[in-house]
Amino acid sequence: MYDVVLLTLGSERDAPGGACGSGGCCGAAPHEGTAPHEGTAPHEGTAPHEGTAPQKGAASAGAHATASTTADAHAPTGGTTTDACVPGADAAADGRCDTPRVPVLACADALTARGARVETVTARSDAEIDEMLARFDGPTRPDGLTWPDPDSKTRLVVASASDAQLRAVVRRLVRRYAPPPSRRPDDLPGNRTVPDLPPIGVLPLDPARSTTHRDLAAQLGLPRDPAAVAAAVLDGTPRRLDLLRNDGGSVTLDGALVGAADDNGRPLHWRGRVEVDDAVLSNGDDPLLACAIGNAGGYARLDDVALLGAPDPTDGLVEVAVAVPVVTRSALGRKRVRLEVRRARGRAVAVLPREGKVPFLDDGAEGELSRKRSWWTEPGAWAVWAS
Numbered sequence: 131m132y133d134v135v136l137l138t139l140g141s142e143r144d145a146p147g148g149a150c151g152s153g154g155c156c157g158a159a160p161h162e163g164t165a166p167h168e169g170t171a172p173h174e175g176t177a178p179h180e181g182t183a184p185q186k187g188a189a190s191a192g193a194h195a196t197a198s199t200t201a202d203a204h205a206p207t208g209g210t211t212t213d214a215c216v217p218g219a220d221a222a223a224d225g226r227c228d229t230p231r232v233p234v235l236a237c238a239d240a241l242t243a244r245g246a247r248v249e250t251v252t253a254r255s256d257a258e259i260d261e262m263l264a265r266f267d268g269p270t271r272p273d274g275l276t277w278p279d280p281d282s283k284t285r286l287v288v289a290s291a292s293d294a295q296l297r298a299v300v301r302r303l304v305r306r307y308a309p310p311p312s313r314r315p316d317d318l319p320g321n322r323t324v325p326d327l328p329p330i331g332v333l334p335l336d337p338a339r340s341t342t343h344r345d346l347a348a349q350l351g352l353p354r355d356p357a358a359v360a361a362a363v364l365d366g367t368p369r370r371l372d373l374l375r376n377d378g379g380s381v382t383l384d385g386a387l388v389g390a391a392d393d394n395g396r397p398l399h400w401r402g403r404v405e406v407d408d409a410v411l412s413n414g415d416d417p418l419l420a421c422a423i424g425n426a427g428g429y430a431r432l433d434d435v436a437l438l439g440a441p442d443p444t445d446g447l448v449e450v451a452v453a454v455p456v457v458t459r460s461a462l463g464r465k466r467v468r469l470e471v472r473r474a475r476g477r478a479v480a481v482l483p484r485e486g487k488v489p490f491l492d493d494g495a496e497g498e499l500s501r502k503r504s505w506w507t508e509p510g511a512w513a514v515w516a517s
Contacts, residue, residue, distance in 0.1 A: 131245040134363065136238055137287045138231075139298065140254035191235050231335050233356045234289045240360035241287075259302045263366045271343060275309050278328050278390055285289070285363050285515070287331035293346050293384055293428070294495040296402045300373070300512055303327045321446070322508050323375065329513040331363035344442075346384050349426050350443075352514060359444060362517045371443045373511035374425045380492075383512075384428040385441065388481055388490040388499060389420035389453075397455075401484040402499075404452050407476035411452045413482045419453040419469065423479055423505055429491070446509035447475045478506035 138434045157473040234250060241248045253259045266286070268279035308324045309315060318325060333348050334354045350369070354358050374382035383492040390398045399417035401411070412418060424441030425448060431437060432453065451473045458466050480502055487498040 131247070132364065133284045134241050134246045134248045134287060134331075135265065135284060136234060136241070136248055136250045136287045136289060137259075137262060137299065138234055138250065138252045139259075139291075139295050140252050144380060219503070231289065233333060233335055234371055237289075237333050237356035237360050239289065240357040241364070244360065244364055246360075246364060253463070256302060258308065259299060263299075263306055271315075272312055273313065275313060275315060276307060277325060278303075278307055280326070282328065285331065286328060287333050287359065287363055289333045290347075291335045293493045296330070296346065297381060297383050297493045299330065300327070300383060303512070304373075304375065304381055307380075319509075320396055322511060324508055324511050324512070325372070326374070327373075328514045329368040329515050331515040333359045344428065346426060346428065349384070349428065350514065350516070354355055358517070363515045366515045366517045368513040368515045369516040370510040372425055372446055373508040374423075374448060374505045375508055376506075382425060382492055382505060383439075383443075384422070384426045384493050385422065385424040385430075386490055386492040386505070387420060387422050387429040388488055389418065390489040399455070400486075400488045402488065403482040403484070404479070405451065406448070406450045406474035406479045409474040409476065410474045411450065411474055412454070414482070416452075416454050420454060421453075421481060422451045423481075424449045424451075425507070428493075435471070437471060438472060444510070446507055448478065448479055448505060448507050449473065449475050450479045478504060480504040 158479055184238060190356065216346045238248045238250055251258075251262050253262060265284050266278050266282055268282075271277055288296055288299050304324055304327070307327065309318070314323075332347050332352050333356060334345065350371075353362055371383075374385075376382065388402075389400065392398055397419040399419065401414055401417060402412065402421070403414040404412045404418075404421055411421075420432050420437065422432070422437040424430060424438040426443045427438065427441050428440075429437065430441060435453060437451040437453060438449050454470045454472065455467050457468045460466060481499060481504075482502040483499050487500045489496065489498055491497075
């Protein structure tokens with residue numbers, strides 16, 4: 131039978147000294163300004179301080195306009211964080227809450243009832259996440275690279291309060307197992323910079339899903355009931371999914387939305403160059419309301435406007451769309467604004483703001499773009515346990 135590590139990410143409040151660690155272990159995005167040695171980025175760029183709040187909320191605007199869609203431009207190739215503790219749970223004398231949520235306890239009980247040896251771990255820093263992930267290392271390779279064990283008898287379940295928390299764990303997996311470019315092994319697929327990462331069981335910490343936002347677990351049709359999650363981890367099969375890496379040293383599981391709204395919900399225009407492989411969606415001259423970057427469908431719509439068509443986290447491509455306000459006049463001379471949505475699909479996307487900082491959301495984590503940011507696909511790089 132399997133050993134199962136049930137990982138919970140501690141909240142910022144719970145961390146010693148009030149710091150959650152640079153890896154965003156609470157689900158908040160880290161300051162990812164320094165890219166690791168995981169691979170050469172296709173475009174140059176500097177990561178923003180993603181932990182800072184954007185101006186008035188990233189791309190939450192309801193565009194009061196009629197949406198129209200141009201023909202897709204096909205490229206040639208192709209949240210807030212919540213505490214990890216139960217409200218009202220008993221806390222330790224030092225103020226740190228070490229009581230896991232009820233779903234964690236229920237999942238642990240279900241795993242134990244099936245004969246699994248379960249260890250519940252609460253990580254409050256990158257170092258603590260890394261220490262746990264070391265259990266998934268494979269045998270020593272002749273080239274000396276740290277590589278995941280494809281035959282590991284240990285399985286990982288991440289108790290996730292948000293997609294940003296799940297991303298924090300995957301980001302540490304990438305940093306652990308991605309070889310430096312100078313030591314790229316021959317057995318690494320040519321379209322990847324990371325090996326097959328160990329599968330993850332996803333345990334949502336809000337099984338009732340009381341909000342309207344569809345998180346990644348809901349989009350993928352993964353179970354939310356703790357007992358069903360346990361069954362998927364023990365009896366299911368890995369479902370491999372594409373991963374978006376970026377040149378800021380982080381990863382994206384679902385997608386990103388660039389843009390913002392003011393306090394009254396009115397969209398704020400910004401300008402930037404957006405290109406997908408060889409297709410240019412905006413050369414930087416057009417005012418943009420939003421740019422959606424989709425690995426999955428979490429940012430497919432902006433209020434009542436369909437941005438992305440049908441992003442698929444298993445097709446090896448990223449789908450990108452920009453919403454451009456177009457002013458027209460009726461026969462009576464009345465001014466009318468409609469939204470033109472331009473789309474493209476490809477292997478990589480680059481966004482270069484033309485002026486100032488542009489707020490964005492990436493897997494629910496807030497940040498600001500002030501320089502070029504590029505995302506590219508790693509087909510089938512990570513996996514979830516699915517029934």
